[in-house]
Amino acid sequence: MERIATSDPEVVNGQAKLAAVSETVLLNLFYDPGTGGAGGASQAGTSGGDTQPGDTQGGAGTAVAKPLEKLKRTAALRDLVASKWLSNAPSPSNCFTLGVRSLMELQEFLLGLDGLPVPTKALFDAVM
Numbered sequence: 706m707e708r709i710a711t712s713d714p715e716v717v718n719g720q721a722k723l724a725a726v727s728e729t730v731l732l733n734l735f736y737d738p739g740t741g742g743a744g745g746a747s748q749a750g751t752s753g754g755d756t757q758p759g760d761t762q763g764g765a766g767t768a769v770a771k772p773l774e775k776l777k778r779t780a781a782l783r784d785l786v787a788s789k790w791l792s793n794a795p796s797p798s799n800c801f802t803l804g805v806r807s808l809m810e811l812q813e814f815l816l817g818l819d820g821l822p823v824p825t826k827a828l829f830d831a832v833m
Contacts, residue, residue: 706790706811708734709803711820714828721824725794725802732778808832 708731712724773781782801785791789806807815808829815821816829 706803706807706815707818709791709801710815710818710825711822713822714824721828723802723828724825725797725800727797728782728799728801731782731801732775 709724709726712726714721714724716722772778782791786793786801786804789804791801791807792804794800794802803815812829816826821829
């Protein structure tokens with residue numbers, strides 16, 4: 706949700722539209738329990754890719770969950786679309802944007818995000 710909301714909005718026919726993020730980008734995000742948000746792309750063999758449940762990083766004592774397999778990430782993405790948290794973007798294909806449920810239930814969270822582009826904030830204010 707954060708990645709989509711903080712991406713620059715698209716402009717179509719002079720009107721700003723909510724940003725859309727590709728399926729590839731969303732499938733390669735990893736969740737960082739230390740920050741409560743999504744980090745960058747995770748590759749096998751790099752930070753966030755090989756940890757096991759109960760492993761700790763940097764001696765901080767924070768457990769890091771093992772990332773989901775690609776099939777499970779894909780299924781989770783489809784579930785988010787089915788439950789209206791995300792929506793398939795009309796174009797380009799294989800891209801997603803925030804769904805109706807995200808806009809309704811996460812209004813306060815979305816409007817409070819650091820790095821929220823001004824045009825996106827205006828769109829959120831108009832829609833919400």
